[in-house]
Amino acid sequence: MFDFSTPIRGEPVQVSLPQPEAERADGRTILRRLWRGSGFILLGGLFMVASAVALLGLMTPSYTSTIQILVDPSDLRVVENDVNARSPQADSGTSLAESQARVIQSDNVLRRVVANLHLDRDDEFARPDSENPMVVWAKAALGMTPPMASRDPANIAIDTLMQKLTVRRAERTYVIEVAAQSRDPEKAARIANAIGEAYFSEEAGARNEAARRASDSLAGRLSSLRRDVELAEGQVVKYREDKNLVASSGRLLTDQQLGDLNQQLVTSSIKTAEARSRLDQARKMKAGEANTALPEMLQSLEMQALRQQYATLSRNTAELATRLGERHPAMAEQYAQQRDMQRMIQREKERIIETTQKDYDRAAASEAAIRKSLDRVKSETVTSDRAYVGLRELERTLESRRGVYEAYLRRAREASEQERLNSTNVRIISSATPARQRTWPPSPKVALPVALALGMLLGAGIALSLGAGRDRRRNVRPRTVPGQARSFRAADA
Numbered sequence: 001m002f003d004f005s006t007p008i009r010g011e012p013v014q015v016s017l018p019q020p021e022a023e024r025a026d027g028r029t030i031l032r033r034l035w036r037g038s039g040f041i042l043l044g045g046l047f048m049v050a051s052a053v054a055l056l057g058l059m060t061p062s063y064t065s066t067i068q069i070l071v072d073p074s075d076l077r078v079v080e081n082d083v084n085a086r087s088p089q090a091d092s093g094t095s096l097a098e099s100q101a102r103v104i105q106s107d108n109v110l111r112r113v114v115a116n117l118h119l120d121r122d123d124e125f126a127r128p129d130s131e132n133p134m135v136v137w138a139k140a141a142l143g144m145t146p147p148m149a150s151r152d153p154a155n156i157a158i159d160t161l162m163q164k165l166t167v168r169r170a171e172r173t174y175v176i177e178v179a180a181q182s183r184d185p186e187k188a189a190r191i192a193n194a195i196g197e198a199y200f201s202e203e204a205g206a207r208n209e210a211a212r213r214a215s216d217s218l219a220g221r222l223s224s225l226r227r228d229v230e231l232a233e234g235q236v237v238k239y240r241e242d243k244n245l246v247a248s249s250g251r252l253l254t255d256q257q258l259g260d261l262n263q264q265l266v267t268s269s270i271k272t273a274e275a276r277s278r279l280d281q282a283r284k285m286k287a288g289e290a291n292t293a294l295p296e297m298l299q300s301l302e303m304q305a306l307r308q309q310y311a312t313l314s315r316n317t318a319e320l321a322t323r324l325g326e327r328h329p330a331m332a333e334q335y336a337q338q339r340d341m342q343r344m345i346q347r348e349k350e351r352i353i354e355t356t357q358k359d360y361d362r363a364a365a366s367e368a369a370i371r372k373s374l375d376r377v378k379s380e381t382v383t384s385d386r387a388y389v390g391l392r393e394l395e396r397t398l399e400s401r402r403g404v405y406e407a408y409l410r411r412a413r414e415a416s417e418q419e420r421l422n423s424t425n426v427r428i429i430s431s432a433t434p435a436r437q438r439t440w441p442p443s444p445k446v447a448l449p450v451a452l453a454l455g456m457l458l459g460a461g462i463a464l465s466l467g468a469g470r471d472r473r474r475n476v477r478p479r480t481v482p483g484q485a486r487s488f489r490a491a492d493a
Contacts, residue, residue, distance in 0.1 A: 029471070030464065037463020044459025045452045052451035053444075061438040062164075063185035065192040068430035069176045069199070071100045097174045100426075101167050104178055104199050110158045110165075112198035117190060120153035124183055125160040161191070175429065185434035192432030203426065211415050218412035225405040232398040239394055243387035258381055261374040268367040275360035282353040303348050310341045 034041070073096050103109065119125040164181040178195050182188035239245070317334040324330060441447065 029467075033464050033467025033471075034460060036467055037459070040462045040466070041456050041459035044457075044462065045455035048451040048455025048458065049448055052447050055441070060183055062181045062183055062440045063188045063435040063437075064166075064179050064181050064439040065185065065188040065432035065435055066177055066179040066430070067192045067196050067428055067432045069100075069104075069178065069196060070427055070429045071097050071174050071176060072425035073097075073174065094169075094174075097169050097176060100199075101169055101176050103202065104167050104176065104195065105162065105165065106202075107158060109195065109198045109202050110161050111154065112201060113191065113194045114154055114157045114161065116194050116198065119157040119161060119191075122157070124187075125157040125164075126153040127156070127160070165195070180432070181439060185436075189432040189434045196428050196431075200426065215412055215415040218408055218415060222405070222408055222412060225401065225408055228401045229398070229405050232394065232401050236391065236394045236398055239391055243384070243391070245384060245387060245391055257377045258374070261370060261377055265367065265370045265374055268363065268370050272360070272363040272367045275356065275363040278356045279353075279360045282356050303345070303352070306341065306345050306348060310338070310345060313337055313341055 114120055114125075161180075166179040166181075167176060169176050178192055180188050180191040180195065182191060313334070317331070317338060320328075320334055321331055
């Protein structure tokens with residue numbers, strides 16, 4: 001049924017079977033692989049050291065200089081009302097220091113530095129465009145050519161300076177550190193110090209500008225306030241003229257007259273009372289009261305002379321009467337002289353009494369006139385008081401406007417003076433000096449050991465990889481199975 005007589009020929013088949021060895025390498029295997037690849041490790045280290053030496057020789061060194069600026073949140077108390085006065089709160093000092101750090105990095109400050117140090121003509125900061133046509137074409141093709149408006153050397157220098165500038169605030173302090181990099185250590189120090197000076201100038205300029213704006217604003221407002229004061233003064237003057245309210249030394253004339261008339265009335269009343277008292281005494285004396293004597297009579301020179309003469313005459317008459325007797329003819333003449341002297345004294349008394357009467361009449365008339373004037377002034381004062389109500393309202397308006405105007409005027413003058421003052425409490429606590437060691441590239445003392453370590457690590461990796469490959473090839477054993485020719489003959493059933 002089947003014919004198996006056809007021989008089957010085939011090539012030998014080679015079968016690779018893994019040996020039952022542990023696939024995970026132990027520490028001894030790793031050390032063996034590293035020992036066998038020690039040449040790669042040495043070559044890798046030497047290669048990296050040589051590469052580091054070459055790169056250090058090709059790199060352009062850069063140096064960093066640093067200044068430290070202390071920003072005190074509280075300004076100097078130069079004037080009482082400062083336009084730019086800062087009142088630091090509990091948590092505002094840190095924000096102020098951070099804000100000032102941003103100001104140091106601003107274009108205004110950096111533009112001052114570029115202008116002062118002429119960095120726009122420095123090849124390090126204002127790099128000129130390449131003149132190679134291929135480079136120009138490649139930049140244009142890749143869209144790397146800046147527009148014409150951005151090719152200003154000053155702007156390029158500002159951008160480069162910003163990249164080489166580091167500004168940071170020290171932790172938990174108000175100290176700002178400004179670091180500038182350059183290929184020349186002296187230039188780096190000059191740039192750092194120039195940044196500090198530019199920052200101070202910018203701050204002073206900003207404060208002066210704020211004071212100037214405040215002064216201009218106040219000056220513009222002063223003209224309007226002055227017109228309001230002049231208008232109020234004109235209203236007060238017109239109201240006084242219309243109501244006939246005359247003032248002197250800040251007081252109405254009627255008030256002054258009323259006070260003066262009251263004082264005059266008191267004085268006149270006293271004089272009238274004194275004159276009436278003297279007149280009453282004179283009338284009593286004239287009525288026959290012998291004990292009554294007027295002060296004016298006693299103080300009159302004529303009365304004193306008459307009394308002295310009468311006393312002398314009486315003494316002589318008494319002496320003569322003692323010697324000659326009362327009936328002597330010479331006594332008659334003495335008595336006649338006494339009578340004449342008495343008549344003269346009596347006439348002097350009458351004259352004084354008449355004078356006293358006239359004085360009393362004058363005092364009474366003066367008092368009556370003063371009372372009449374006082375009554376008239378009182379009526380005028382009542383009328384003036386009614387009109388003075390409106391005047392006081394106008395004066396209050398005037399005083400309020402005048403107070404505002406004077407306050408604005410004083411504040412404007414203070415603001416004008418503050419343009420020449422700088423109350424910023426900021427100072428440099430550490431100036432920049434030329435750096436003694438470069439910042440980049442790293443020192444060979446650091447770069448070469450690191451390069452050696454990296455190279456040896458790279459060589460160790462290569463050695464381990466090659467050793468692992470060798471171990472896999474060694475663990476694979478080939479096994480050959482020859483082809484067998486089999487002939488089958490099918491037997492007929």
